[in-house]
Amino acid sequence: MQTIALIGNPNCGKTTLFNTLTGTTAYVGNWPGVTVEKKEGLVNGHRILDLPGIYSLSPYSPEEKLSRRYILDEQPDLIIDVIDATNLERSLYLTTQLAELGRPLLLALNMEDLLEKEGIRIDARRLSQMTGCPVVQISASKGTGINALLEEIERSLEQKKLPMQPLFSNFIERYITTIIEDDYLHQIPKGRQMRWAAIKLLEADELFLSSMPAPPQAFQTYIEQARKELVEHYDDDVQAIIIDQRYKVAEHIAKDCQVRTKKAKQFNFDNLATSKFGAIPLFIAIMAAVFYLSIGLVGGYTTGWLESFFAFASVHIQTLADAMQVHPLLSGILVDGIIAGVGAVLTFVPQLFVLFLLLSILEDCGYMARIAFIMDRLMRSMGLSGKSIIPLVIGTGCSVPAIMSSRTIEHQKQRELTVIVTPFIPCGAKMPVFALMLTYFFPGKWFIAPLIYLLGILAVIITGLLARALDKHKETNAFILELPRYQIPAAKNVWLQTKDRTLGFIQKAGTIILLSSVIIYLLSSYSFTLQAVDAESSMLAILGRLISPLLAPLGFGFWQASVALLTGIAAKESIVSTLSVTIGTASLGSFFTPDTALSYMTFILLSSPCIAAISAMFKELGSKRKLLFAVLWQTGFAYVAALIIRSATLLLL
């Protein structure tokens, strides 16, 4: 079995191509940085790997290190360089580096469908001649050119033809040639190319130098002299000189192979979407529309229908069970436990499906990347990395992958801070609770839903500013976020994301929610002496009353709300099922008022996340002490915020 590596700039369509080639459904997003780990699949019996998107092979970011180490150590039989055809010159910069690695290289010119629209024509034959690589024009999202690519993959694997090496100016080439001729270069690790090693020596690449024995004194003196002369000649440091030389090569090839037939026209929605004053109001308006359509419009119809359906099913199953003389314990577990608990959560499936669909459309059309862009400066000003925005946006779906994606942040403190603040962003699992409360206490007031997001962002900002004030070193780092072009969302990508998130939600209802509903039913039906009692004297009520006094200042100091919060640790959707099993969603008005409902929502939004996310936090923080601090901070913050929200609501209402 031969191995193929897919590599290319961020957001050039590698994962889309990977999915098309392998028939898998890996997560695709229209923004850079979606792939933070390598993914494997099979194509025509060959192993294929989707590597994280990178701009260069310099060992600075974890993605670059991972990709570089993989290619150098694993020596794939073929590298497919996925090139964004509408950004040829920038993409070729990476190609100039890949060509030096001594592996067969195949260029896949992706997004060919956009070329005509952008007024660009590429001479693929000329490009192939100039790089020494086979070139195939494809559109991964439309599925065009894939057969030609598959044929070329087979041909390249058979021929194993190496690409041409990019040549720099004569002044640099003479140093490279001299270095290559030295015996010291024969000690390079297996699989490395002489020319590549010579360039790394000139650049004083730390990762490469650490893999080599100390050079002889004379050779070391020569290298140092060469670096000195290069710096004097070009008036720049050696790394910058090499980068400049590569860009010159890329520019030369792009100029020769690319013809711009007309000036590209672009709808400049970004003037508003990323403007200083218009961006945030637009974001609020868009999110309000999303919530109105999902929770307001769709939820308004379907919640009632599904509630009636589950009530109908419960009544008839209970009647049947009574007629068949089924023991009350068994019929209770089935009807008042499983059907009531799971049914209460499943009631929200249609509106969450629409919510996930709209969020996927926003992401795939490129709007979410604009949110990342406008938040970038804010993030850095408060001690977070610019890259922190990626976990925060992924967190709107689920906190677990969001916390995992914080691994791309280089600085430890920024990474840890991102892990702590990511759960403040409302995930999909918290949506049923908000939908439930909004439906019962604030019908028609859909502006409250986007305010929940703003409250989450505010919690991130406050935590970030506090951490910034306490941090003596005040680390900052640059984050290159490329704004992807707006595009009509690809139906396949949107469908896959929506389907995955919705199925995940339904699966949770059939697993954690089902189990917790059974446990909650039993605990709320029996006393500690295992006598059947009413709910007020049950084990659950006694347990709930232990913590409910703590929550009394927040307005929900009754045991049902307390135990719902406890079951929410297993999964946030459990809060809805527990409330349904213990008090019934129709009786919410007897327990909550609008101010306590807002306070309850705030507490759920900001308090520590579910056990899966806590486990992800532990893995990323790597210490029990830090995890304890994170959970205490989140819960303490939630308590204070809920108290403030309740007091403010009481003053205003």
Place this chain on the structure above:
Amino acid sequence: MYTAIISNIIVALIILLLIGSAIRTLHRQSKEESCASCGTKKNSACKGCKFADSCH
């Protein structure tokens, strides 16, 4: 009499089946997503460890 016994057995079996399949699914998911699925062979690590190149 027999109807009641059979009904109780059927309902109990349904409940056990639902609980059993929920536990089995959760167990499978936790193995797939955690270091419990990490093996000693190359490329047998869980998602997180594959990225970090180290097992928790």
